[in-house]
Amino acid sequence: MSNHDRDKKCPVTYLTTDFGAPVPDNQNSLTAGPRGPLLSQDVWLHEKLGNFVREVIPERRMHAKGSGAFGTFTVTNDITRYTRAAIFSKVGKQTEMFARFTTVAGERGAADAERDIRGFALKFYTEEGNWDMVGNNTPVFFIRDPRKFPDLNKVVKRDPRTNLRSATNNWDWWTLLPEALHQVTIVMSDRGIPKSYRHMHGFGSHTYSFWNEAGERYWVKFHFRTQQGIENLSDAEAAEAIGNDRETHQRDLYEAIERGDFPKWKMYVQIMPEEDAGKVPYHPFDLTKVWPKGDYPLIEVGEFELNRNPENFFADVEQSAFAPSNLVPGIGASPDKMLQSRLFNYADAQRYRLGTNYQQIPVNKARCPVNSNHRDGIGRVDGNYGSLPHYEPNSFNQWQEQPQFREPPLKITGDADWWNFRDDDSNYYKQPGDLFRLMTPEKQQLLFDNTARAMGDAPDFIKRRHVENCTKADPAYGAGVEAALRKLGAFAGEDSPNSLD
Ligand code: HEM
Numbered sequence: 001m002s003n004h005d006r007d008k009k010c011p012v013t014y015l016t017t018d019f020g021a022p023v024p025d026n027q028n029s030l031t032a033g034p035r036g037p038l039l040s041q042d043v044w045l046h047e048k049l050g051n052f053v054r055e056v057i058p059e060r061r062m063h064a065k066g067s068g069a070f071g072t073f074t075v076t077n078d079i080t081r082y083t084r085a086a087i088f089s090k091v092g093k094q095t096e097m098f099a100r101f102t103t104v105a106g107e108r109g110a111a112d113a114e115r116d117i118r119g120f121a122l123k124f125y126t127e128e129g130n131w132d133m134v135g136n137n138t139p140v141f142f143i144r145d146p147r148k149f150p151d152l153n154k155v156v157k158r159d160p161r162t163n164l165r166s167a168t169n170n171w172d173w174w175t176l177l178p179e180a181l182h183q184v185t186i187v188m189s190d191r192g193i194p195k196s197y198r199h200m201h202g203f204g205s206h207t208y209s210f211w212n213e214a215g216e217r218y219w220v221k222f223h224f225r226t227q228q229g230i231e232n233l234s235d236a237e238a239a240e241a242i243g244n245d246r247e248t249h250q251r252d253l254y255e256a257i258e259r260g261d262f263p264k265w266k267m268y269v270q271i272m273p274e275e276d277a278g279k280v281p282y283h284p285f286d287l288t289k290v291w292p293k294g295d296y297p298l299i300e301v302g303e304f305e306l307n308r309n310p311e312n313f314f315a316d317v318e319q320s321a322f323a324p325s326n327l328v329p330g331i332g333a334s335p336d337k338m339l340q341s342r343l344f345n346y347a348d349a350q351r352y353r354l355g356t357n358y359q360q361i362p363v364n365k366a367r368c369p370v371n372s373n374h375r376d377g378i379g380r381v382d383g384n385y386g387s388l389p390h391y392e393p394n395s396f397n398q399w400q401e402q403p404q405f406r407e408p409p410l411k412i413t414g415d416a417d418w419w420n421f422r423d424d425d426s427n428y429y430k431q432p433g434d435l436f437r438l439m440t441p442e443k444q445q446l447l448f449d450n451t452a453r454a455m456g457d458a459p460d461f462i463k464r465r466h467v468e469n470c471t472k473a474d475p476a477y478g479a480g481v482e483a484a485l486r487k488l489g490a491f492a493g494e495d496s497p498n499s500l501d
Pocket residue numbers: 059060061062063066100101102118119120121134135136141145146147149203204205206287320321322338341342345346349350353
């Protein structure tokens with residue numbers, strides 16, 4: 001019975017224990033006499049309380065608060081010359097999918113309308129395996145090296161002493177990383193608080209790769225453009241929204257789908273021939289930079305619509321597991337070291353969060369045959385490949401590898417070292433400056449004011465450092481942020497003891 005069917009006539013269900021025995025009384029515990037103590041043979045009470053304390057599973061380390069829905073992806077343009085991926089094999093082809101949108105810093109119970117980036121995770125159930133595109137609503141990210149990811153998590157979450165979010169921790173760290181300015185500029189802009197998940201674009205952000213039937217490789221970036229139009233909230237509108245309803249994004253997505261107003265996004269790709277990677281004036285695998293659309297225009301691929309709400313939030317949304325390592329033939333990774341670290345880290349997190357056999361949970365289960373020959377483990381419920389041989393090679397035709405799906409070779413060279421990534425394309429200020437110069441004066445003013453408010457009670461030397469970073473992107477950017485801080489009375493203009501110069 002679904003939630004919306006509750007008012008309809010539905011068949012009676014009779015309460016049983018987990019093992020099917022009838023429960024005669026679900027109101028009164030078993031006691032010795034009307035005022036006496038509990039009897040330990042009240043096994044239903046033990047089962048009920050035992051289950052209750054195990055209901056909560058670990059929340060995702062980032063992106064804990066989210067909303068999900070099922071949908072359909074349809075190919076609208078032929079890109080088979082770039083990729084052999086089965087999902088794109090024919091115009092008009094449809095593939096079932098599941099999407100989860102999230103805020104990043106907030107815990108599982110956080111309010112939706114917060115200034116933050118948004119996660120944009122898509123799972124396509126293709127006939128050659130699940131393809132997960134685990135992106136965000138921004139084309140770039142705060143960092144370039146995965147070593148800094150746990151620190152990012154710490155600074156956007158809570159202070160170890162106060163258990164409060166801390167503007168000092170947050171802005172101290174961001175302003176010490178010049179490569180963060182591009183992402184910080186986007187988060188502080190008018191796009192920093194989408195009105196709802198339906199009103200934002202999505203991006204794969206990283207450079208991925210395509211390879212085609214001829215074994216030719218292309219570098220690729222994915223874009224998903226909302227067909228609902230971009231709509232955002234100001235800080236004041238967001239405060240009011242949260243005051244009235246902490247679940248605005250969840251409610252909006254759920255209700256739109258229930259009333260048949262299915263949200264849609266168009267999928268586009270930017271394609272870079274393999275050999276261009278060494279020629280472009282920016283690092284093509286640097287997640288803090290975009291590829292200008294003038295160099296690599298958007299090519300339409302298809303459209304997806306979300307058309308079915310999950311029947312049960314925990315079953316499908318909380319237990320969903322997206323991983324950048326879920327790639328399919330024709331779609332591969334790239335040398336981006338951020339992406340490389342994600343290829344390991346997500347499945348690792350999910351084995352911990354959901355258990356070794358999390359790939360059997362219906363929302364995660366591939367819709368094509370799965371024959372991995374991984375066996376056993378806690379929670380195995382699918383027959384465990386029965387009596388088939390459990391080793392390979394064997395003489396019984398089991399677990400045959402499929403060389404026709406080999407990715408073309410990728411040339412890799414270099415001496416092992418802790419290479420300083422900032423020595424390689426350290427032009428961190430050009431792209432945030434370009435973005436700033438594209439904004440209308442009104443949007444620039446919003447950027448200044450949002451930044452000033454977000455910097456809150458961070459000390460002056462941190463504010464000064466941010467003003468200096470912004471000035472390097474564009475003198476008007478730095479001046480605007482400084483003026484907004486002064487207007488708030490939040491800046492005395494102290495010098496930075498830690499200047500980046
Ligand atoms: C969730 C790690 C960067 C998008 C997660 C999770 C981990 C993680 C451990 C929780 C997974 C789970 O429990 O299911 C990392 C690391 C990163 C990184 C180590 C960099 C080194 C990124 C980037 C993006 C991104 C660059 C987007 C372009 C997401 C999304 C989710 C997520 C959308 C939520 C997926 C869902 O809805 O279940 N990340 N992340 N992450 N991450 Fe990342």
